[in-house]
Amino acid sequence: MVWTADAIPSQEGRVALVTGANSGLGLATARALSARGATVVMACRSRRKAEAARSQLLEVGLTGLDLLELDLADLNSVRCAASELCDRYGHLDLLFNNAGVMAPPRTLTKQGHELQLGVNHLGHMALTLQLLPLMQGRHDARVVTVTSGAQYFGRIRWTDPSWNEGYDRYGAYSQSKLANVMFALELEAQQQEQESGIRSLAAHPGLARTDLQPTAIATGGNQFEALVYRLMDPLFQSADMGALPQLHAATAETAQGGEHYGPDQWGGMRGHPTRCWIAQAALDREQRQRLWQLSEELAGGLLMP
Numbered sequence: 001m002v003w004t005a006d007a008i009p010s011q012e013g014r015v016a017l018v019t020g021a022n023s024g025l026g027l028a029t030a031r032a033l034s035a036r037g038a039t040v041v042m043a044c045r046s047r048r049k050a051e052a053a054r055s056q057l058l059e060v061g062l063t064g065l066d067l068l069e070l071d072l073a074d075l076n077s078v079r080c081a082a083s084e085l086c087d088r089y090g091h092l093d094l095l096f097n098n099a100g101v102m103a104p105p106r107t108l109t110k111q112g113h114e115l116q117l118g119v120n121h122l123g124h125m126a127l128t129l130q131l132l133p134l135m136q137g138r139h140d141a142r143v144v145t146v147t148s149g150a151q152y153f154g155r156i157r158w159t160d161p162s163w164n165e166g167y168d169r170y171g172a173y174s175q176s177k178l179a180n181v182m183f184a185l186e187l188e189a190q191q192q193e194q195e196s197g198i199r200s201l202a203a204h205p206g207l208a209r210t211d212l213q214p215t216a217i218a219t220g221g222n223q224f225e226a227l228v229y230r231l232m233d234p235l236f237q238s239a240d241m242g243a244l245p246q247l248h249a250a251t252a253e254t255a256q257g258g259e260h261y262g263p264d265q266w267g268g269m270r271g272h273p274t275r276c277w278i279a280q281a282a283l284d285r286e287q288r289q290r291l292w293q294l295s296e297e298l299a300g301g302l303l304m305p
């Protein structure tokens with residue numbers, strides 16, 4: 001039997017934070033969790049877009065939607081957001097590291113890291129490490145980090161992670177998505193060693209019709225890329241379908257820490273959630289620990305609370 005959003009158990013009394021909740025998979029995730037009774041903190045960088053997204057959900061009768069300002073391209077903003085969440089709730093049950101940026105022209109974050117590495121990986125790593133104390137001791141607390149099929153093509157550029165040389169828009173995206181799954185697995189290993197009870201899982205949506213590809217084309221693409229996406233369009237599923245693997249990872253009773261979920265059809269491009277394979281580099285603990293250390297060095301003290 002396929003898993004759908006109807007299978008999400010009641011989330012009454014639980015607090016979930018979703019990054020990038022104003023659009024695409026984040027918005028679909030917020031909608032599904034709110035419909036099951038969760039308090040959903042929509043963590044977004046644009047107050048205007050966040051308010052518009054919340055209004056959209058309120059109009060269909062959903063409740064328990066809170067807004068939090070978060071710019072993952074600035075580790076100081078991440079720190080402020082984590083501290084604000086602590087003041088407002090004092091605890092957290094579910095964290096969705098969902099927000100993402102794909103294939104922009106080479107841009108740097110506030111701290112000088114390549115944007116995709118900074119937003120997709122470093123910002124989420126900092127957010128997670130700063131929110132873990134709020135998840136400690138909560139029943140069935142889970143962190144879900146959203147990766148992509150691009151992880152399978154990813155390679156960590158150990159000596160030049162910010163692409164000072166030879167920037168490749170999709171190479172940098174793949175690196176960041178490999179980093180996402182490496183982080184998710186290493187976090188799981190560490191939480192198990194500490195017997196914290198907090199679980200960490202990864203999920204990818206396959207191909208989902210969101211703002212991700214249009215933004216990539218508008219900011220850094222060309223006519224050929226636009227044509228390729230137009231030709232691929234029939235393969236894309238809805239944002240609601242694309243959000244199912246992350247919702248499954250976060251709420252299904254059967255989902256275990258360290259697992260990776262994605263769609264079950266067309267080689268993982270579309271369909272309902274199923275367990276799927278993990279990029280080889282992420283299975284290697286030495287490489288994961290090396291990335292953890294590199295991330296700490298890059299963030300220069302801004303990862304931890």
Ligand SMILES: NC(=O)c1ccc[n+]([C@@H]2O[C@H](COP(=O)([O-])OP(=O)(O)OC[C@H]3O[C@@H](n4cnc5c(N)ncnc54)[C@H](OP(=O)(O)O)[C@@H]3O)[C@@H](O)[C@H]2O)c1
Pocket residue numbers: 019020021022023024025026043044045046049070071072073074097098099100101102119146147148149204205206207208209210211212213215242
């Ligand atoms: N759609 C797909 O086919 C696909 C495939 C594989 C993986 N994914 C992954 O799915 C996740 C969600 O993407 P999506 O498809 O839903 O795309 P989307 O519709 O473009 O949503 C991306 C979200 O991330 C937010 N974001 C970007 N930069 C940010 C920053 N500096 N700080 C905070 N938030 C920021 C965006 O905010 P703004 O609206 O303000 O820009 C938006 O809310 C991403 O991690 C992506 O890599 C998507």
